[in-house]
Amino acid sequence: MPDITPVYGITFPCVGEAINAATFTSFATTMEAALATVAAVGLQALHPPSVGARVNQAVTVATPTDCTCVEKYWDNASIAAVASTAFTAPVTGMYQLAASVGAVGFTTMTSLKLALTVNTVEQLVFKYPASTGASPVSVNPHGLLRLVAADQVRARLTWTGTGGPITANGAVSITLHSRLS
């Protein structure tokens, strides 16, 4: 009767046990599985789920609008999708989030607000309080948030002033910082 190691289940024969080809097959197979398990953990450590994407959106005055992903710079966990506004957490954990969006095309702007929402609830918000004239302005919320697997993050832009619709262009990045296990 073979025995197994306690953590990874590598099988090995006990002393006095008949050893045959199946013994070696089991030994090698279970050791391969153990190596694969730890290799997968190492891969997660070296390459945590992460996305960086460009967003671009026309936004009408006083109309909260989620920015649309138009290009993914990188995405190793299918967090974002081109033409979608949602960034979906692949696993539960603590994430670092950042967004930066600039606006052009207004006549006057009295506020520009960018909110990182989680399941439509504002969590991190940056608001540019006021601007006179038509100079471009940008907003960039960032921070650490706990996300549950399948939570949806969006970058919601709102502005007040005159003119427009503005063209909002920027980027959103989300990276898993630590798993909650």
Added chain:
Amino acid sequence: MDGGSVTDIGNHGLTCLGEEEYAAVALYMQATAKTVEDNLTAQQAAFDAYRNRTSILFTSTISSSYAAGSVVGGVVMPDGRLAGVTTMTGATVSGGGATVLSVSSVITMTVPRSGWYDFGGYCNVIAAGAITANSERLIYTQVRQTPEPAGGNPLVSFRERTIETNTGGEFLNVSGLVFLLADRNFTVAQYVTHENLASNVVTQAGAKIWLAYMGPKGSVVVNA
């Protein structure tokens, strides 16, 4: 395994049997399995320490207006994992005067390992009533060693101020890097103040403070 013609392989404690040791194949396989298991356990622990980097996030859960000078303890959701941290207090601000500091959230803690930490805070403040035109809103977050050396200063103090000129409140964000030693106690604090003389200002539920381990001392290089 001891004795016979057993040869060491590499530097992970693995061995190879000589021809005259084939009778000990079972014992050899057992020893090899356990050696591999020990090595994998150590490797996974190292990976886990990296992929589960220390982080802590506090989010206030109260939103209220208070009389000038009052400080209130709040119900708080501790959300994360860091030794010695259980509560965060305070999430309201009272009206009037630049010297009023009535949001006070002080946390005493230690960190499990020395290194660079991303330290930040966030708060949304909304006037309860009338707005004093162009009045200031200010947030600052600090890390201090405790007990603090005589004449000591905060290890870091991050601030942001903004001016409220219209309705809808203001959103205050601060963050930066701080190097923390695992063998010291320190406090983390967040304060909000304002100059809205026309009415109280209310910090909204959802104010945040966070610390997130970024890496050891040698991971950050500053070019002169």
